[in-house]
Amino acid sequence: QSALTQPPSASGSPGQSVTISCTGTSSDVGGYNYVSWYQQHPGKAPKLMIYEVSKRPSGVPDRFSGSKSGNTASLTVSGLQAEDEADYYCSSYAGSNNFVFGTGTKVTVL
Amino acid sequence: QLQLQESGPGLVKPSETLSLTCTVSGGSISSSSYYWGWIRQPPGKGLEWIGSIYYSGSTYYNPSLKSRVTISVDTSKNQFSLKLSSVTAADTAVYYCAIRAGYYYYYMDVWGKGTTVTVSS
Numbered sequence: 492q493s494a495l496t497q498p499p500s501a502s503g504s505p506g507q508s509v510t511i512s513c514t515g516t517s518s519d520v521g522g523y524n525y526v527s528w529y530q531q532h533p534g535k536a537p538k539l540m541i542y543e544v545s546k547r548p549s550g551v552p553d554r555f556s557g558s559k560s561g562n563t564a565s566l567t568v569s570g571l572q573a574e575d576e577a578d579y580y581c582s583s584y585a586g587s588n589n590f591v592f593g594t595g596t597k598v599t600v601l
Numbered sequence: 602q603l604q605l606q607e608s609g610p611g612l613v614k615p616s617e618t619l620s621l622t623c624t625v626s627g628g629s630i631s632s633s634s635y636y637w638g639w640i641r642q643p644p645g646k647g648l649e650w651i652g653s654i655y656y657s658g659s660t661y662y663n664p665s666l667k668s669r670v671t672i673s674v675d676t677s678k679n680q681f682s683l684k685l686s687s688v689t690a691a692d693t694a695v696y697y698c699a700i701r702a703g704y705y706y707y708y709m710d711v712w713g714k715g716t717t718v719t720v721s722s
Contacts, residue, residue, distance in 0.1 A: 592649060
């Protein structure tokens with residue numbers, strides 16, 4: 492299984508929106524509605540932000556939203572805030588209790 | 602609320618076996634229908650799923666690592682472990698343990714803080 496493809500970087504000014512893509516195949520992203528997104532600040536463990544494509548765990552601001560079309564999933568962060576500056580990773584179920592992560596995107600708040 | 606803490610040697614020699622333990626607190630590892638998993642992150646790189654073990658003992662491994670990985674559970678110590686054999690410098694990474702909440706949960710929602718392992722002679 493190959494890593495899902497994400498853009499290396501994305502940026503936006505405070506208050507703006509940024510969207511990150513996550514491209515896989517029909518064996519992972521396209522085959523299941525089980526895409527999740529993780530936020531990782533430097534030196535910290537990843538934190539779950541989105542699961543099952545578009546669901547938010549309790550405590551995650553509704554500024555974070557997810558979607559999927561075909562083999563590509565997306566994470567949108569609206570109303571960017573300074574604390575949103577972090578690395579973001581997508582992940583997808585790949586069948587047979589296997590998972591694959593994305594290559595990661597560094598989000599910069601300008 | 603379950604919490605996880607990784608532990609193990611920070612330095613491993615090439616060709617040897619990397620052994621890490623994840624201690625579970627806040628609940629019993631044997632009473633929960635969870636998947637107990639490992640993920641790693643090489644320096645400056647992305648996350649890589651290593652594998653997981655179901656509470657029943659069934660194991661699931663990343664195909665690219667399957668020949669070198671063993672994940673096991675020690676219910677008496679409320680811990681689960683990772684062994685990675687024949688390590689090389691490419692196995693240098695921060696290793697995280699994490700929980701997948703069950704069969705119908707396809708994400709990891711509880712993570713340990715991670716432990717750094719360097720492979721070097």
